[in-house]
Amino acid sequence: GENVEQHPSTLSVQEGDSAVIKCTYSDSASNYFPWYKQELGKRPQLIIDIRSNVGEKKDQRIAVTLNKTAKHFSLHITETQPEDSAVYFCAARKETSYDKVIFGPGTSLSVIP
């Protein structure tokens, strides 16, 4: 089955700097890759997703890139702000009926003012 690895497990950046979180997946048939943000004590919330027919997607300060050949995808956050501090989860899924989303173990991002 699918296995998703995520690095680093913790990341500290200065406010205004960029943050990059990388994920790798094992199943070459996976073609949907969402990213979730979870603030302390809150529920995970989708922040961006990408499908395999595109290599990059941006939404304001966040972007995701996908390299299907290497089976890895990354989250990029530019101009980080303290409110970006949270745990970020990547995930992968095959888009066929009944296939499950497999989550990475998470990255705890701290943005230092």
Add this chain to the structure above:
Amino acid sequence: DAGITQSPRHKVTETGTPVTLRCHQTENHRYMYWYRQDPGHGLRLIHYSYGVKDTDKGEVSDGYSVSRSKTEDFLLTLESATSSQTSVYFCAISRDSQETQYFGPGTRLLVL
């Protein structure tokens, strides 16, 4: 937030007792999921449902059962709780298997 509620939000129980967690949605979404969240493991799927009375196992289903008698409710039961089931449990819903999953607020369970 999507119309998802979980009850109870916090529960302390003793080893060997049965526990039932409830997920309720007002979105009329077809798919419902139960995850557990533990440090270092992210979110792991316990069971999911693709319709009333239609359920299937996830990657960590041992020790758990589920039921879905109505579209809006998905119950997770720990038949005989163990300390290893101490965790935060999240319910999620999606319109279908290819749509975004929206999470409930979570239930924090402590098994002593």
